[in-house]
Amino acid sequence: MLIKSSGTGFIHPVSSEITSRPIYEDRRQLLRLMAGGAAGAALASWAARDALAQVQRPGKLAALTGGKSGVAGAVTMEKSTDYKDASTYNNFYEFGTDKSDPAKNAHTLKTTPWAVEIEGLVKKPGKYALEDLLKLSAQEERIYRLRCVEGWSMVIPWVGYSLSELIKRVEPLGNARYVEFVSQADPKTMPFVGSNVLDWPYVEGLRMDEAMNPLTLLAFGMYGEVLPNQNGAPVRLVVPWKYGFKSAKSLVKIRFTEKEPATAWNKAARQEYGFYSNVNPNVDHPRWSQATERRIGEDGLFAKKRKTLMFNGYEAQVAQLYTGMDLKKNF
Numbered sequence: 547m548l549i550k551s552s553g554t555g556f557i558h559p560v561s562s563e564i565t566s567r568p569i570y571e572d573r574r575q576l577l578r579l580m581a582g583g584a585a586g587a588a589l590a591s592w593a594a595r596d597a598l599a600q601v602q603r604p605g606k607l608a609a610l611t612g613g614k615s616g617v618a619g620a621v622t623m624e625k626s627t628d629y630k631d632a633s634t635y636n637n638f639y640e641f642g643t644d645k646s647d648p649a650k651n652a653h654t655l656k657t658t659p660w661a662v663e664i665e666g667l668v669k670k671p672g673k674y675a676l677e678d679l680l681k682l683s684a685q686e687e688r689i690y691r692l693r694c695v696e697g698w699s700m701v702i703p704w705v706g707y708s709l710s711e712l713i714k715r716v717e718p719l720g721n722a723r724y725v726e727f728v729s730q731a732d733p734k735t736m737p738f739v740g741s742n743v744l745d746w747p748y749v750e751g752l753r754m755d756e757a758m759n760p761l762t763l764l765a766f767g768m769y770g771e772v773l774p775n776q777n778g779a780p781v782r783l784v785v786p787w788k789y790g791f792k793s794a795k796s797l798v799k800i801r802f803t804e805k806e807p808a809t810a811w812n813k814a815a816r817q818e819y820g821f822y823s824n825v826n827p828n829v830d831h832p833r834w835s836q837a838t839e840r841r842i843g844e845d846g847l848f849a850k851k852r853k854t855l856m857f858n859g860y861e862a863q864v865a866q867l868y869t870g871m872d873l874k875k876n877f
């Protein structure tokens with residue numbers, strides 16, 4: 547997430563000048579920029595992703611059927627991002643910090659056998675095998691926008707069920723106020739675990755009422771298939787009204803706590819990544835604006851930006867969770 551522009555001005559050209567040109571023009575311009583050494587990390591990573599997508603398309607994964615969701619706001623009418631883009635432009639720092647790294651490296655992740663440990667302030671703690679988690683509730687398809695704090699977004703048809711189904715089943719105690727989510731951190735299969743980019747394992751957290759909101763999804767699949775490793779197989783969280791980093795991948799632990807969990811990005815840069823991390827176009831990231839976003843894959847490299855919506859467009863469903871809170875302070 548710590549991207550910096552090259553400062554040459556090439557990253558922010560006047561969009562009206564280029565969006566009408568065919569894609570190959572964009573690509574030629576990109577190659578020229580790269581040859582001249584002027585392109586920033588973001589552009590180089592885009593090119594690497596693009597090359598990768600052509601040589602190494604992930605094969606068809608096992609089908610995972612989910613009926614249409616009845617949860618309010620759970621299906622957007624917006625066009626879904628191409629599978630190719632959603633599975634090759636990723637943030638999964640355990641496998642590298644470049645957007646194309648997870649698709650290249652995550653094949654080493656061993657997703658069977660898999661279990662999720664439920665612990666902390668809960669009546670029914672224990673190790674829950676993936677097979678049992680899969681069967682715990684009916685799978686649904688949820689078409690969610692995912693907005694990354696870096697300024698890009700995607701629309702992805704996820705398959706899973708509301709996390710609340712699992713929470714109800716394990717019966718949290720009365721003093722459980724937060725839920726902590728812990729990702730797998732295995733240095734043998736995850737080449738960047740042990741690097742100093744983050745404090746491993748990757749940890750995220752939600753307040754109990756946020757975790758219980760029906761939109762909060764425990765996801766096992768996307769595009770009707772099981773999750774590809776780079777998207778967080780075999781089970782991850784998707785919290786659509788928050789920045790993408792709240793949606794922890796490859797979960798191995800769910801812990802119920804009384805105190806607000808210390809989360810990985812908050813520990814890495816407290817002033818940049820708050821605990822709540824609701825998508826809020828009115829609160830700038832200290833190093834860049836959050837007012838607009840680029841939809842991945844839609845309009846080519848130098849796309850015209852979209853206006854970012856409050857709570858990523860899920861205001862009607864979640865705004866009441868934050869009544870009386872100052873969301874500029876609790877960012």
Ligand SMILES: Nc1nc2c(c(=O)[nH]1)N[C@H]1C(S)=C(S)[C@@H](COP(=O)(O)O)O[C@H]1N2
Pocket residue numbers: 547632635636637638639640692693694695700729730748776777778789790791792793794795796
């Ligand atoms: N374990 C783990 N989970 C993670 C991350 C990560 O680096 N490690 N990156 C987060 C960030 S910053 C984003 S934007 C989303 C990206 O999800 P996607 O690759 O499926 O689009 O995953 C989130 N979950």
Ligand SMILES: [Mo]
Pocket residue numbers: 547637693694695696789790791
């Ligand atoms: Mo992100």
